[in-house]
Amino acid sequence: MFQPRSIAVVGILAMVQMYVSELVVKGFEGEIYPILRNQTELMGLKCYPSINNIPGSVDYVIVCIGAKGTPQLLKDCLLKNVKVCHIFSSGFSETNTPEGKRLENEIVKIARDGNVRILGPNCLGIYNPANGMSIADGLANESGCLGVISQSGGNTTYLSRVAPMRGMGISKAVSYGNAADIDESDLLEYFTEDSKTKIICAYIEGIKNGKRFKETLKKAARAKPTIVIKGGISEAGMATAASHTGSIASSVQAWTSLIRQVGAISVDNFDEAIDLALLFKYMKPLKGRKACVIGTGGGASVLISDDLYRTGLSIPRLPPEIKNKLENLMPSAGFIYTNPIDTQAYFTTDDGLHKTVKILNEWDGIDILIFHTAYEVIGSNNLKWSGFMKKTIETAKAADKPKAIVLHYVFSPDIYQEFFSDLRESCKNGLPTFLSMESFGKAANKFIGYHKKRDEKV
Amino acid sequence: MFQPRSIAVVGILAMVQMYVSELVVKGFEGEIYPILRNQTELMGLKCYPSINNIPGSVDYVIVCIGAKGTPQLLKDCLLKNVKVCHIFSSGFSETNTPEGKRLENEIVKIARDGNVRILGPNCLGIYNPANGMSIADGLANESGCLGVISQSGGNTTYLSRVAPMRGMGISKAVSYGNAADIDESDLLEYFTEDSKTKIICAYIEGIKNGKRFKETLKKAARAKPTIVIKGGISEAGMATAASHTGSIASSVQAWTSLIRQVGAISVDNFDEAIDLALLFKYMKPLKGRKACVIGTGGGASVLISDDLYRTGLSIPRLPPEIKNKLENLMPSAGFIYTNPIDTQAYFTTDDGLHKTVKILNEWDGIDILIFHTAYEVIGSNNLKWSGFMKKTIETAKAADKPKAIVLHYVFSPDIYQEFFSDLRESCKNGLPTFLSMESFGKAANKFIGYHKKRDEKV
Numbered sequence: 001m002f003q004p005r006s007i008a009v010v011g012i013l014a015m016v017q018m019y020v021s022e023l024v025v026k027g028f029e030g031e032i033y034p035i036l037r038n039q040t041e042l043m044g045l046k047c048y049p050s051i052n053n054i055p056g057s058v059d060y061v062i063v064c065i066g067a068k069g070t071p072q073l074l075k076d077c078l079l080k081n082v083k084v085c086h087i088f089s090s091g092f093s094e095t096n097t098p099e100g101k102r103l104e105n106e107i108v109k110i111a112r113d114g115n116v117r118i119l120g121p122n123c124l125g126i127y128n129p130a131n132g133m134s135i136a137d138g139l140a141n142e143s144g145c146l147g148v149i150s151q152s153g154g155n156t157t158y159l160s161r162v163a164p165m166r167g168m169g170i171s172k173a174v175s176y177g178n179a180a181d182i183d184e185s186d187l188l189e190y191f192t193e194d195s196k197t198k199i200i201c202a203y204i205e206g207i208k209n210g211k212r213f214k215e216t217l218k219k220a221a222r223a224k225p226t227i228v229i230k231g232g233i234s235e236a237g238m239a240t241a242a243s244h245t246g247s248i249a250s251s252v253q254a255w256t257s258l259i260r261q262v263g264a265i266s267v268d269n270f271d272e273a274i275d276l277a278l279l280f281k282y283m284k285p286l287k288g289r290k291a292c293v294i295g296t297g298g299g300a301s302v303l304i305s306d307d308l309y310r311t312g313l314s315i316p317r318l319p320p321e322i323k324n325k326l327e328n329l330m331p332s333a334g335f336i337y338t339n340p341i342d343t344q345a346y347f348t349t350d351d352g353l354h355k356t357v358k359i360l361n362e363w364d365g366i367d368i369l370i371f372h373t374a375y376e377v378i379g380s381n382n383l384k385w386s387g388f389m390k391k392t393i394e395t396a397k398a399a400d401k402p403k404a405i406v407l408h409y410v411f412s413p414d415i416y417q418e419f420f421s422d423l424r425e426s427c428k429n430g431l432p433t434f435l436s437m438e439s440f441g442k443a444a445n446k447f448i449g450y451h452k453k454r455d456e457k458v
Numbered sequence: 459m460f461q462p463r464s465i466a467v468v469g470i471l472a473m474v475q476m477y478v479s480e481l482v483v484k485g486f487e488g489e490i491y492p493i494l495r496n497q498t499e500l501m502g503l504k505c506y507p508s509i510n511n512i513p514g515s516v517d518y519v520i521v522c523i524g525a526k527g528t529p530q531l532l533k534d535c536l537l538k539n540v541k542v543c544h545i546f547s548s549g550f551s552e553t554n555t556p557e558g559k560r561l562e563n564e565i566v567k568i569a570r571d572g573n574v575r576i577l578g579p580n581c582l583g584i585y586n587p588a589n590g591m592s593i594a595d596g597l598a599n600e601s602g603c604l605g606v607i608s609q610s611g612g613n614t615t616y617l618s619r620v621a622p623m624r625g626m627g628i629s630k631a632v633s634y635g636n637a638a639d640i641d642e643s644d645l646l647e648y649f650t651e652d653s654k655t656k657i658i659c660a661y662i663e664g665i666k667n668g669k670r671f672k673e674t675l676k677k678a679a680r681a682k683p684t685i686v687i688k689g690g691i692s693e694a695g696m697a698t699a700a701s702h703t704g705s706i707a708s709s710v711q712a713w714t715s716l717i718r719q720v721g722a723i724s725v726d727n728f729d730e731a732i733d734l735a736l737l738f739k740y741m742k743p744l745k746g747r748k749a750c751v752i753g754t755g756g757g758a759s760v761l762i763s764d765d766l767y768r769t770g771l772s773i774p775r776l777p778p779e780i781k782n783k784l785e786n787l788m789p790s791a792g793f794i795y796t797n798p799i800d801t802q803a804y805f806t807t808d809d810g811l812h813k814t815v816k817i818l819n820e821w822d823g824i825d826i827l828i829f830h831t832a833y834e835v836i837g838s839n840n841l842k843w844s845g846f847m848k849k850t851i852e853t854a855k856a857a858d859k860p861k862a863i864v865l866h867y868v869f870s871p872d873i874y875q876e877f878f879s880d881l882r883e884s885c886k887n888g889l890p891t892f893l894s895m896e897s898f899g900k901a902a903n904k905f906i907g908y909h910k911k912r913d914e915k916v
Contacts, residue, residue, distance in 0.1 A: 298701075
């Protein structure tokens with residue numbers, strides 16, 4: 001399914017164009033067959049009036065025709081020995097109509113009686129940066145180590161766009177919709193085995209087979225950090241999920257206890273999933289919850305302390321010997337030599353920051369160093385002339401304690417551009433980078449909890 | 459203090475330049491006197507070697523000299539009948555040194571024995587868009603109705619930059635630092651009376667006189683919605699606050715109960731303060747917690763439901779008659795006619811959205827309409843050709859129920875530019891606009907609680 005040698009796309013022109021142009025742009029190496037009745041060519045590719053007319057073999061078909069036509073199309077695919085039909089079309093069980101449910105049952109029966117698997121219906125399909133399969137424009141060409149299983153196309157698109165920009169490339173992402181045939185358990189099993197995938201993220205609205213799901217999730221979580229977002233924990237969310245992918249309700253309690261039992265990690269949304277995945281990718285297990293924070297801005301430092309406190313991290317006081325060393329390094333007016341450290345070292349000598357962090361790096365009372373940049377507070381000019389981010393990256397890399405970067409207080413468009421280019425630079429240098437102290441704290445708290453639980457088991 | 463006829467700025471060149479250039483750029487109408495010994499002119503203004511050499515009267519002096527020189531400078535100011543000295547300089551009680559504390563006591567004594575008031579020390583001072591007083595570059599020239607009292611300069615800068623961009627202009631903002639003389643109670647009293655200020659936001663690290671503060675906060679909260687951010691609720695935060703502005707610890711419990719008793723509203727940070735202020739400015743009191751959400755994206759809709767549920771809002775199911783009306787309006791494949799409504803009406807006929815919302819606006823089972831745009835999910839092209847934001851604004855304005863706009867799923871720089879211009883447009887049209895469903899829900903929950911409490915008292 002993830003490595004087809006040939007792909008046919010059939011359906012309305014706009015959708016065929018979308019999928020075919022993505023395959024072309026991303027450089028899919030196999031054969032691409034657009035199926036269009038009223039057209040002989042699309043983007044330099046020969047079009048065919050139907051699956052049957054394609055000369056070669058077809059491994060994978062993307063189906064964008066009306067739901068009613070799908071049973072016949074599936075039969076055509078069987079004759080052509082197609083391996084997987086990705087049904088983009090909606091109009092099945094998610095409509096909650098007898099006709100929609102009947103149609104879904106019918107296509108599943110055809111698929112199982114024959115020898116074809118269905119992905120979907122009602123889904124965007126597969127994003128595989130390594131071979132050019134894609135679900136939307138603007139997705140990265142570079143592969144990463146995050147495997148994504150998601151019952152929502154829009155959410156898969158969001159994650160696939162944003163995660164690579166945050167230094168968290170995707171190995172493969174699958175939007176699997178109604179899960180009429182290939183379901184969350186099949187996909188989890190795949191990602192558990194897939195050597196390119198080091199971390200799994202699953203967005204699930206409903207599960208098809210509870211017992212099997214529990215087993216596969218347990219195996220996945222044993223093999224790799226497995227992050228789960230359950231869509232539809234509220235009544236309204238569940239009702240929406242039912243109409244979105246035909247998912248059936250399960251209680252929040254049952255779900256939470258399942259996740260905990262199997263050793264997976266639950267988060268509330270995709271941004272939290274990215275935060276947590278970054279820690280798994282870039283950070284060694286933390287020994288404890290004690291953080292030292294370095295940056296500029298007194299009021300920001302106060303609020304940062306409170307944010308971290310709320311998420312369960314602690315910020316120990318500087319012991320006198322560390323405080324003395326820091327004070328000997330630089331005069332104290334305008335500086336705050338408590339933890340968080342509000343340092344002007346960024347704006348003084350070239351190696352001021354380096355010397356400051358060297359002292360903190362040797363302090364054995366902390367488990368992690370956090371470098372933060374408060375953009376709107378410091379101001380664009382100060383950030384530029386001081387080489388703020390360059391100093392941060394160099395100093396952070398030189399420290400051997402676990403470290404994280406927080407880039408926050410960002411709002412106006414000019415500052416956003418600057419923040420974004422700094423973010424890229426930080427990610428490129430292998431530093432896990434977060435967008436608020438709160439989001440870092442939440443992720444770190446779960447990261448620590450995960451390792452603690454595993455240590456206890458060992 | 460907020461309406462001086464003349465301002466002198468004294469101290470190191472860089473700071474004198476900063477304050478003077480801001481006054482010039484913002485068009486301060488009174489006299490501006492740079493005090494610089496080694497210079498005769500700055501930005502076309504005559505420089506003076508000292509306060510005493512200024513020919514006319516001086517109402518307000520911005521002091522950026524070393525802490526040690528401030529007692530003598532204050533004496534000079536007394537001779538010149540200066541009304542207010544804003545002491546930017548640090549090096550006082552916040553250093554927690556005997557010398558710093560002694561200096562602070564000394565300047566307060568000089569001020570009180572004479573007839574001058576001190577703002578600070580260790581603060582950025584006043585931003586008053588109406589007369590050109592400013593604390594940083596890039597702040598809006600237009601006044602608004604939010605009065606800001608803040609013990610942190612950086613945080614005041616952040617709020618003063620960001621709030622106007624979100625449709626929440628500032629009446630006046632004061633960064634008041636150590637509060638050695640003019641304190642939070644004085645400032646609260648001023649903003650309680652100030653007719654331009656309709657909503658008050660206070661960032662406080664420590665209070666000088668608990669009893670008086672309680673009384674003034676109570677009066678403020680009775681007169682106007684009063685939003686309070688307490689910096690330093692954690693041990694580390696409190697320690698930082700002590701070093702930042704010399705503030706003394708008070709327990710979280712005492713603080714929380716004080717805020718509740720007097721009818722003020724507590725939030726955790728400046729973004730939450732802006733969210734809440736937007737509701738006070740743009741929205742009439744809500745009758746209840748029942749929301750109807752309109753937008754595009756199935757998976758986003760599921761997560762939105764869960765987000766709102768977590769914040770205490772409810773999303774009632776569509777009753778059959780509403781559902782029928784919506785289904786008659788448009789075919790259902792790919793749509794989700796539950797609440798949240800995942801509608802394709804944005805992409806079909808020109809008045810599809812308008813008709814959809816008209817039906818929902820007449821539904822008496824809901825208290826508020828929420829329009830959301832999930833940028834990365836919908837994609838730049840779809841947003842553009844459909845005129846997504848234009849339709850949203852027009853339709854939202856036409857509905858007479860309370861309404862809010864949520865612009866979210868924003869990340870890549872191109873999308874950010876688009877989001878930002880939409881945000882501006884939405885604010886310009888008087889629509890309260892939020893950056894995530896969670897942040898809207900949190901603010902709405904507090905907004906509803908505030909009105910409920912006031913209703914109970916009446």
